[in-house]
Amino acid sequence: MAAPRSQNKIVRWIDHRLPVFTFMEHELNDYPTPRNLSYWWNFGSLAGIVLMIMIVTGIFLAMQYTPHVDYAFDSVERIMRDVNYGWLMRYLHMNGASFFFILVYIHLFRGLFYGSYKTPRELLWMLGVVILLLMMATAFMGYVLPWGQMSFWGATVITSLFSAIPVVGDPIVHWLWGGFAVDNPTLNRFYSLHYLLPFIIVAVVGLHLIALHQHGSGNPLGIDSKGPQDSIPFHPYYTVKDMFGLGVFLIIYAAFVFYMPNALGDPQNYIQANPLQTPAEIVPEWYFLPFYAMLRSVPDILFVPAKLAGVIAMFASIFVLFFLPWLDTSRVRSAHFRPVYKWVFWLLVIDCIVLGWVGAHRPEGFYVVVGRLGTLYYFFHFLILFPLIGWFERPLPLPTSIAAAVTPKGGGRLAGAARPMEKP
Amino acid sequence: MRRLSYALLGAALVALPVAAQQQQQQKQPAPEAAQQSSPQAEAEPSLPKQSWSFDGPFGTYDRASVQRGFQLYSEVCSQCHSMNLLHYRDLGPNGPGGGIGYSEDEVKAIAATPFINGKQVTDGPNDQGEMFQRPGRPYDKFISPFDNPEQAAATYGAVPPDLSLIIKARAGGADYVYDLLVGYKDPPPGFKMGPGNMNYDEYFPGHQIAMPPPLTDDRVQYQDGTKATTDQEARDITSFLAWASEPTMEVRKRTGVKVLIFLLFMTGVLYAAKRKIWLDVH
Numbered sequence: 118m119a120a121p122r123s124q125n126k127i128v129r130w131i132d133h134r135l136p137v138f139t140f141m142e143h144e145l146n147d148y149p150t151p152r153n154l155s156y157w158w159n160f161g162s163l164a165g166i167v168l169m170i171m172i173v174t175g176i177f178l179a180m181q182y183t184p185h186v187d188y189a190f191d192s193v194e195r196i197m198r199d200v201n202y203g204w205l206m207r208y209l210h211m212n213g214a215s216f217f218f219i220l221v222y223i224h225l226f227r228g229l230f231y232g233s234y235k236t237p238r239e240l241l242w243m244l245g246v247v248i249l250l251l252m253m254a255t256a257f258m259g260y261v262l263p264w265g266q267m268s269f270w271g272a273t274v275i276t277s278l279f280s281a282i283p284v285v286g287d288p289i290v291h292w293l294w295g296g297f298a299v300d301n302p303t304l305n306r307f308y309s310l311h312y313l314l315p316f317i318i319v320a321v322v323g324l325h326l327i328a329l330h331q332h333g334s335g336n337p338l339g340i341d342s343k344g345p346q347d348s349i350p351f352h353p354y355y356t357v358k359d360m361f362g363l364g365v366f367l368i369i370y371a372a373f374v375f376y377m378p379n380a381l382g383d384p385q386n387y388i389q390a391n392p393l394q395t396p397a398e399i400v401p402e403w404y405f406l407p408f409y410a411m412l413r414s415v416p417d418i419l420f421v422p423a424k425l426a427g428v429i430a431m432f433a434s435i436f437v438l439f440f441l442p443w444l445d446t447s448r449v450r451s452a453h454f455r456p457v458y459k460w461v462f463w464l465l466v467i468d469c470i471v472l473g474w475v476g477a478h479r480p481e482g483f484y485v486v487v488g489r490l491g492t493l494y495y496f497f498h499f500l501i502l503f504p505l506i507g508w509f510e511r512p513l514p515l516p517t518s519i520a521a522a523v524t525p526k527g528g529g530r531l532a533g534a535a536r537p538m539e540k541p
Numbered sequence: 542m543r544r545l546s547y548a549l550l551g552a553a554l555v556a557l558p559v560a561a562q563q564q565q566q567q568k569q570p571a572p573e574a575a576q577q578s579s580p581q582a583e584a585e586p587s588l589p590k591q592s593w594s595f596d597g598p599f600g601t602y603d604r605a606s607v608q609r610g611f612q613l614y615s616e617v618c619s620q621c622h623s624m625n626l627l628h629y630r631d632l633g634p635n636g637p638g639g640g641i642g643y644s645e646d647e648v649k650a651i652a653a654t655p656f657i658n659g660k661q662v663t664d665g666p667n668d669q670g671e672m673f674q675r676p677g678r679p680y681d682k683f684i685s686p687f688d689n690p691e692q693a694a695a696t697y698g699a700v701p702p703d704l705s706l707i708i709k710a711r712a713g714g715a716d717y718v719y720d721l722l723v724g725y726k727d728p729p730p731g732f733k734m735g736p737g738n739m740n741y742d743e744y745f746p747g748h749q750i751a752m753p754p755p756l757t758d759d760r761v762q763y764q765d766g767t768k769a770t771t772d773q774e775a776r777d778i779t780s781f782l783a784w785a786s787e788p789t790m791e792v793r794k795r796t797g798v799k800v801l802i803f804l805l806f807m808t809g810v811l812y813a814a815k816r817k818i819w820l821d822v823h
Binding site: 152191194197198199204205208349353354357358360361363364365367368371372374375376378379384385387388397 | 598625626631637702705706709710711712714746786787788789792793794796797800801804805807808811812814815818819822
C-alpha cells in the first residue's frame with residue numbers, strides 16, 4: 118500500500134495516526150479497474166448518489182413533516198406551498214424514489230447479463246439483494262407518510278398480506294398496525310422506520326463496496342484481469358466517466374422534477390386518506406407493479422389458498438435472487454460468450470415488463486392469464502432454465518485477456534497508469 | 542447486442558413518461574358521492590383535450606382568468622365546497638408563487654368579505670374564555686361553508702369534495718374538471734338514473750353526479766366586464782383551481798429552465814473532459 122504522496126505535514130501527521138488518506142488513495146485513486154467497463158457500469162455509483170440525495174432531501178422534509186393522521190396530509194401541502202423551496206425538496210424526494218428504483222433495476226439486470234454474481238462475487242451480489250429488500254421496505258413506508266388515499270389503502274393492502282400466514286397471521290398484522298386498523302400508531306412507526314432504514318442501507322452499501330473492492334469490478338468480457346495492461350486506475354478514468362454519467366442522469370431527473378413531477382405518481386394520493394371510502398382501484402407505485410402482478414396472479418395451489426400462495430410467490434421472486442450464484446451452472450460470466458443465455462436474458466426483461474403492465478390492471482380475464490404465464494415464466498427462468506442452459510450451452514471461446522480483446526496491439530501500460538496522478 | 546440494449550434503454554426512457562401519463566388517464570377518477578355500479582358506466586368517453594395557458598414547460602397562469610375564477614369560487618362554488626389548504630394571503634404578492642395579482646389591501650378587503658352570507662371566522666378563546674366571531678384576516682384560511690364533514694353530509698346529502706387540490710387529485714387534471722363542468726346533459730334514452738337527485742354528466746365516472754349543474758350563462762357579473770358564458774366560466778374556475786392546486790408551479794418551471802441549462806452545460810464540459818482523459822486508453 119503506497120503511502121500518500123502528500124507533501125502536507127498535517128496530512129502526513131494525521132495519516133500516520135489515522136490512515137484515512139492512505140485509505141482514500143488506495144480505494145479511489147490507485148484502485149485498479151478493468152479498462153473496458155461500459156456505461157452499464159455507471160449505475161452502481163449513480164444509485165449511491167441518489168441514495169445521498171434521498172437522505173439529504175428527506176432530512177429537510179422531516180424538519181417540516183408532522184407524523185399524525187390529522188396533520189400529515191396538511192403538513193405535506195404546507196411544505197409544497199409555504200416552506201421555502203419545499204416543493205423542490207418534496208418533488209426531488211418523491212421522484213428520487215422512482216429514479217432510485219430505475220437505477221437499481223438497471224444495475225441488477227446489468228449484473229444478470231454479465232454474470233456479476235458468479236464466483237468470487239457471490240456475497241457482493243447477495244448484499245445487493247439485501248439492499249433491494251431494504252429499499253423496498255423504505256419506499257413502501259415512505260409512500261404511506263403523505264397520508265393520501267393511496268398511502269392509506271396501499272398500507273392496508275400490503276400489511277394485510279401477513280394475515281395470509283396460517284395461525285399467527287392475524288396477530289402479526291395487529292402487531293404491525295399497533296391496533297386493529299392502519300391508524301396513527303402505524304403512521305408513527307412507519308415514519309420512525311422510514312428515517313432509520315436509509316442509514317442501514319448506507320451501512321449495507323458500505324459492505325457492498327468492501328466486497329466489491331476485494332476482487333474489483335467485473336467487466337463486459339467477464340474474464341479476470343491478468344496484469345497491469347488490463348486495468349486502469351479508478352481516478353481519473355472512472356471518476357470522470359461517472360461524473361459524465363451523473364450529468365446525463367441529472368438532466369433526465371430534473372426534467373421530471375421540474376416539468377412532470379406527478380407523472381409517476383397517482384392522483385388519488387392528493388386526496389386525504391379516508392378509511393371510509395375505498396378507491397376504485399388500489400395500485401402500488403410503478404416499481405412494485407411486477408411483484409403486485411405476481412401477488413394477484415397465483416391461484417389456489419392444492420391446500421394452499423390463493424392469498425398465501427400469492428404472498429409466497431411475491432417474496433420468493435426476490436429471495437430466488439439470493440441463490441443465483443448456485444442456480445447458474447455456467448462458468449462463463451458474460452452473456453456475450455453465451456449464445457443461448459444472451460437471448461433468454463432478454464426474455465426475462467420482457468417478462469418483467471409484461472408483469473409490470475399486468476400489475477397496473479384489474480386482475481380480470483385476459484390479465485389473469487397473462488399474469489399467471491408471466492409469473493410461471495419468471496420462476497421457470499431462474500429455477501429451470503438457469504441450471505439447464507449452463508449444462509447444454511456451448512460458450513464461445515473467451516479472449517486471452519482484456520487488453521488483447523479491446524486494443525488493436527494488445528495494449529501496453531498506459532501513461533495514466535504509470536503516473537496515476539500528477540500533483541501540482 | 543450492445544446497440545440493441547442501448548436502443549431499448551433509450552426507448553424505455555422515452556416511453557416511461559408517456560406510459561405514466563396514459564396510465565394516469567386510464568385510471569378512473571374517484572367516485573364523488575355517486576353510484577358507480579350501473580352497467581352503462583363501462584363506456585367512458587375519453588376527455589377532450591383543452592389548451593391551457595399553464596400547459597408546457599413555459600406555461601404560466603393567466604392572472605385575469607384566475608381572478609375571474611376566484612370571483613366564481615367566492616360567489617358560487619364556496620356555497621358548498623371548502624378550500625381548506627388556502628389562506629387569503631395566498632392571493633396577494635406574498636403568497637406562494639406571488640399570488641394571483643391582488644395587492645395587500647385588496648387581499649385584506651377580500652378576507653373581510655364573507656363568501657357565505659355573514660359567515661365569519663370563529664376565533665378565541667378570549668380573556669373571558671369564550672369563542673367569538675370576527676371578520677377574516679389575510680392569515681386566515683378560506684372560511685369553509687360547513688363546520689365539519691358531518692354537517693356537510695347532513696346539509697347536502699354528501700360531503701362536497703374540498704377543492705384545494707382537485708386538479709392534481711383527478712386523473713385528467715384541468716381537462717377533466719373543465720369537461721365535467723360543461724358535460725351536463727340529459728341522460729341518453731335507456732339510461733336509468735339512480736334514486737335521489739342525481740344529474741347526468743358525460744365525463745363523470747358512472748355519469749351520475751350529485752352536484753347540480755353549477756354554471757349557467759351569466760351566473761356571475763364579472764368585475765372586469767368579460768362576458769360570462771358557461772364555457773368562459775368553466776375555463777376561469779378551472780384556471781383558478783389549477784393555480785390553487787399548485788401555486789408554486791411558475792417558480793418551479795422557471796427554476797427548471799435555469800437548472801437544465803446549467804446541467805446541459807456541465808454535462809457537455811464533463812463529456813469533453815471524459816474524451817480528453819480517455820484519449821490514451823482508446
